[in-house]
Each structure stands twice: as structure tokens, then as C-alpha cells.
Amino acid sequence: MQLDRSFAIKLRRMFHFSKNLALCLVITSGSFAISSTANSQAANGNATLTIPKILSHQDEFTTRDGKKYKNVTIKEIDSEGMYIEYTPEGGGVGLGKIKFDDLPKDIQGIYEGYHKLASRKAREHYEHYVQQAAAVAEKEAPQIKILTEIVSDYHRLHTYLGKDIFVCGDMASDVWNILKTKGFNAKICIGNVKKDRPSMLDVDHAWVMAETSPGRWFALETTGGYVVKESQNRRYYFGHLFANPKELKEYTTLLRQAKEAKEKYENAANDYNRLIGQYNATSNDGKSELLSDLNRKASVLKERTTDLNEITEALRVLLSKKS
Helix, strand or coil: CCCCHHHHHHHHHHHHHHHHHHHHCECCCCEEECCCCCCHHHHCCCCEEECCHHHCEEEEEECCCCCEEEEEEEEEEECCEEEEEEECCCCCCEEEEEEHHHCCHHHHHHHHHHHHHHHHHHHHHHHHHHHHHHHHHHHHHHHHHHHHHHHHHHHHHCCCCCCCHHHHHHHHHHHHHHHHHCCCEEEEEEECCCCCCCEHHHCCEEEEEEEEECCEEEEEECCCCEEECCCCCHHHHEEEEECCHHHHHHHHHHHHHHHHHHHHHHHHHHHHHHHHHHHHHCCHHHHHHHHHHHHHHHHHHHHHHHHHHHHHHHHHHHHCCCC
16 A cells, blocks of 8 residues: 555645635625725815816926926826826837926916816815715714714613624624614624724624615624724724624634634645645555555545635635625
8 A cells, every 4th residue: 555646745735725724714705894984085075077188188398397298198187286188208108197287387377277267177076075064964963973872872771792703793783683673774894993904714703784875884892881982993884794693603603613613624634744744754564554544534634625725715606795
């Protein structure tokens, strides 16, 4: 009986593949990035104007800092400057933005009216945004007060014991039920409030997202008893949403299985690697005594690898679903 060398190579490949799969699967499919604020362009007070074709072309000009642009097509102008397309020295097509103050005076004179108009529209957009945001905030204030009272009261009556997603998931499910009973649209979110774009194995927390008006959501930290605004910690506004506790339970069940499968896989891999080291260091006469045990451990490792990959795939499919 001989050790199948090709099988041993496949096992090493499976070892690296499964390890990488478990460590690198990122919760992007089915994840969300939801904002509690209005459109960022409006918030920044910006507006763009398209230039009429008859005025959109300039053979060349040199900016005040000495940079020369040739065969320029002016695409748009906003309150800060102009977006251009031009021909670089080496040929091809270049794209860029030049601040209005950096343009030569003759070019500024041609487009000054458009620049002022864009600036005025930007101010109008910003003023409209401020008014709209103030109106929304005033309208939402009573609902945010209710949310704060709900999560604060829950925290006062419950003790958070533990540092894993399973305990905070139960607390999030409780608060979700309270919110739904009171008529709020709510979902449960998982993620990591200390890391940007966490991998599946970095996910260690659950909380609740509550909708106060169409498209406006606020995060409820159920283990701490407070509302978290996006400006306070934007990581609460990125993660994976579950529509209800049943979906979360399915996830946590699979997560437990995945952690158990990963531990069993790593133990099997370590056992196999220890024995393969012993096998390689043994004389030819002694190899035959180890061969049966080595092939048995290889078979166990293959089985553990399959189990881990199947559970990891089940998690991926679950997290790819839209909630």
C-alpha cells in the first residue's frame, strides 16, 4: 500500500483553498450601505451646468500654474471649476477638473457667467437641502424619541452578558419584536462596528435598524441602550440585513456549524501535517508502518474539508439573499 502522491498534493491545495475561503469571504452580497442623511451632492451644495456646444471647445490654454492643455472640450462647470477633456502630450484622451481661479483670465471671462450661475444654483441646492433636512428632522423628532425610549428601557431591564454575536443577536431580536409591535419597519443587522468592510469571520455584532420615514433609517444599539446616528459611527450603516429573527437564527445556526467545522478541519490538518512530517523523516523501512495511519488521516482531512466548504457555501448563499 503506497501513499497516493497526487492525492496528497490535492489535500494541500484543499487545505489552502478552504483556509482562504473561510478567512476571506466578505459580506458584500446581500450587504447594504444605507444612509440616514440626504443626497451628498446636495449636502455639499454642488451643482453642475453643461456648456453649449458652440462654447465648449478651446484649442489650447495655459493655467496660472503653468500647465498647458490642448484641444480642450469643456464638459461641465460647477461652483468650483470646470470638467474638461483634452489631448495629452503623448496622445490619447485626458480627463480632469480645473479650479476656476486657476484658469487664465481670458478663459475666466468667457465662462464667468456659467460659473456664477453654477455657484448660485449650488447655494440654492444647499439652502433647499438645509430646509429639507430641518423639516425632516422636525418631523422625525417624535419617532426618534420613541426609538430612544424603547432601546433605553430595554437596556435598563436586561443585562448583556457575553461578547459574541449570539447574545447580542438575541437582544436585537427582542427589540425588533417591540418595534414591530409598535408599528415600526425594522430589520436586524449584523456587522462589525469597529472595522470597515468586515469579512464573515470579523462579523461579531448585531443591532437593529429602524425606519423613521421612507428611506431614512437609524441604528439602535440594543446592548448599550441608545440610538446611533450615521455621523457618530457609519459602520452601523453597513452590514447585512435580516428581515426578521427567524432569518437571523438561520444565520447564527450556520455560523456555529461553520466555527465547529473550521476547528475540526484545522485539527485534522494539523494531525495530517504532523504525521506527514514524521513519515518524511522516517527511513524507507519504517514508512510502511505509518502508511495506513497516514492515509486514514488524509481521508479524515478530506472529509473535514468537504464539511467546511459546504457550510461556508451555505453561509454565502444565505448572505447573498436580499432582505
